[in-house]
Amino acid sequence: MFMPFNLELKIPNILPKCTFHHLKQIHALIITSSLTKNIQFFSKFLRRTTEFGRMDCSHLIFSQMGCDLCTEIMLWNVMIRGYAFNGPFEECIQMFEEMPQRGLKPHNFTYPYVINSCCELGWYKKGNNVHCQIIKSGFESSFAVANSLFNMYLKMPASSDVGMANNCKLDDARKILNDMCIRPVDLWNHMIAKYVNIGNVKSARELFDIMPERDVVSWNSMISGYVKVGQVANARDLFERMPEKNVVSWTSMIGAYADTDDLETARRFFETMPYRNVVSWNSMISSYAKHRKFVESLDLFAQMQSEGVTPDGYTYVSVLSACSNLGDLEFGNYIHYLIGDLSRLEVVVGTSLIEMYAQCGDVDKAFAVFVKIGKKDVFCWNVMIKALSIHGRTEDAIKIFLLMQKMGLKPNDFTFTSALFACSHGGLVEEGRRIFNSMEKDYKISPKIEHFGCLIDLLCRNGQLEEALLLVEDMPFKPDVTIWGTLLGGCRVTGDLQLAEKVVEKATELETNESGVYVLLSNIHASAGQWLEAADARGKMDQKKIWKKAASSGVV
Structure with a gap:
């Protein structure tokens, strides 16, 4: 069949608009004509088949080509390009390796x-081998090739299997950049950004200084590099010299000065900005929250609201943190109202909301938020378990812990700490033992000293002093003053004065300045009517010049 010449010219022009169904019709036309001999036409058609996100049809067409087309590199390149965009990427490499055989x-x-x-x-080792082949074939000077190698x-x-140090890889990237005949500003910026990411601001600045032209990204990358390593003066110098x-x-x-605790200068920059977006507001609000300037953080949020700037998740997390630390439930409720639909809420915002309600004393509201959050991560479950534990809802905390596992989430260190804390404060001895033993047995998590501390506290609170002592002797950590203090509390429960003296001796070997062990020992003796021994325990504090810190209150 012979295709009219005008149709042969028209089809390449309409190919970009063709649907997959149209391409099947065109393919049938090609098969029944002599168009397969027109390599330019056939390659355009084959390329269009690769532009639908899959390669099965393209592979079928390519595999059915005649022997006379199997050695046309233009068609091989079309298929290699298609696999590079759509995958599987292994097919791209395999076709490349098969080319010499053809x-x-x-x-x-x-x-x-x-x-x-x-x-x-x-496959960076393979990429390095391809680079060697490129050098031998003389195509390193091609901009497209050099750009792909650069990237x-x-x-x-740093841990790639090429066996090269990170600096060596950057040296290779730098050499490729230096040898490129065309060096757009974005390539310079990528190189500077990479140096900045590893903290090598010296090399970044050297590159910055020799750039033939710079844009605002170049200046910002260099400023962020100086900010990252704490060289605020250099960052300020570049900022002042920026043309735009x-x-x-x-x-x-703002972030540079906030990181150096100079919130006044950070606020001056904030107020001087000709335009502020939500990221700018977040930077200042979060800086106040991080430096425990919680009132200032909430005041700035109120100003943000008055200026009509829409908050995002980062804003809410910072402001909810401020509410939590201030115990400001009223403002927290207002933030909850602004957030709106909890089912579509980012889990990090929902978790902050749970924490805010818990710290402000409304654990029921915290739980209501927890239930409404759609996809919860492990951290969200941990916060809920801890909140219930702190508020005495220990059995509910354990139920949540067990439900979490049924939902297919794997507990982490913090999950077990919260669960064991709940057992300790709820007197759930058997449950505590089971949870502690399951850490290594079921989840391959080695208990840390805080996990041992929680279980020891649980045992001591419930008169299981001998088991607690055995646990202290068997644990792979040297007991700290908290562990000894916990045991001393257990001695007070059982009234074991002899053991209490031994515990204090062990605690004093740590040469700690903590007064708690001596105060507790003194109180144990006093509760038994042994006033001389109580006074003696206090006297030892004076001899070692250990002073009990006076209590203070944040309530005015």
């Missing part, structure tokens, strides 16, 4: 897609 030589249109597939697979060396993790500043530039300076 008498085909890869060139500047082949290598970029092969290098990119190596990156996607994390590969920037993406290489944007909101990122100003926000970086």
Whole structure:
């Protein structure tokens, strides 16, 4: 069948608009005509079949080509490109390795897609071998090839199997950049950003200084580098010299001064900004919260509201933290109202809301929020377990702990700490033993000293002093003053004065300045009517110059 010449010219123009169904019709037309011999036409058609996110149809068409087409490198490049975009990336590499067997030589249109597939697979050793092949074939000077190599060396993790140190990889990326005939500003910026990410501001600045042209990203990257290593004066110098500043530039300076505890200067930058977005507000609000300036954080949030700026999840997390620390339930309720629908809430915001209600004393509201959150992570469950434990709802805390596991979530260190805390304060001895033993047995989590401390506290509170002592002797950690203090509390429960004296001797070997063990020993003797011994325990504090800290209250 012969296709009219005008149709042969029209089809390539309509290919970009063709649906997958149209392509099947065109393919049938190609098969029944001599168009397969037109490599330019056939390659455009084959390429279009790769632009629908899958390669099964393209693979079928390619595999059915005649022998005369199997050695056309243009068609191989089309398939390699398709696999590089759609995957599987292994097929891209496999076709590349098969090319020499077909008498085909890869060139500047082949290598970029092969290098990119190596990156996607994390096959950096293979990518390094391809680089050697590129050098031998003379295509390193091609911008597309050099750009793909440049990006590969920037993406290489420090632990990649190439066997190279991170600095060596950056040196290779730098060499490729230096040798490129065309060096757009974004490539310079990528190199600077990589140096900044590893804290090498010296190399970043050297590159910055020799750039033929800079944009606002170049300046901002260099400023963020100085901020990262705490060189605020250098960051300020660049900021002042910037020909054009944007909101990122100003926000970086707010963070720079906030990180050095200079909140006054940070606030001056904030107030001087010609334009503020939600990130700028978040930076200042979170800075106040991190430095325990909780009232200032809430005041600034109120100002943000008055200026009509819409908060985001980061805003709510900072403000809820401030409410938690201030115990401001009224403001916390207002934030809850602003957040709205909890079912679509980011889990980190929902967790902050739970924590706020718990710290403000409304554990029922905290639990109501917990129930309404859609997809909960382990941290969210941990916060709820801890909240219930602290408020005496220990059995509910354990129920949540067990439900978490039924939901398929794996507990972590903090989960077990909270669960054991609940058992300790709820007198759940058997449950506490079971949970502690399940850590290593079921979850391969080695108990830390705080987990031992919780179980020892549980045993001591319930008169199981001998078992607690055995646990102290068997644990793979040297007991700290908290452990000895816990045992001393157990001695007070059982009235074992002889053991209490031995515990204090052990505690004093730590040469700690904690007064608690001596005060507790004194109280044990006093409760038994042994006033001389009680006074003696206090006297030892005076001899060692250990003073009991006076209590203080935040209530005015």
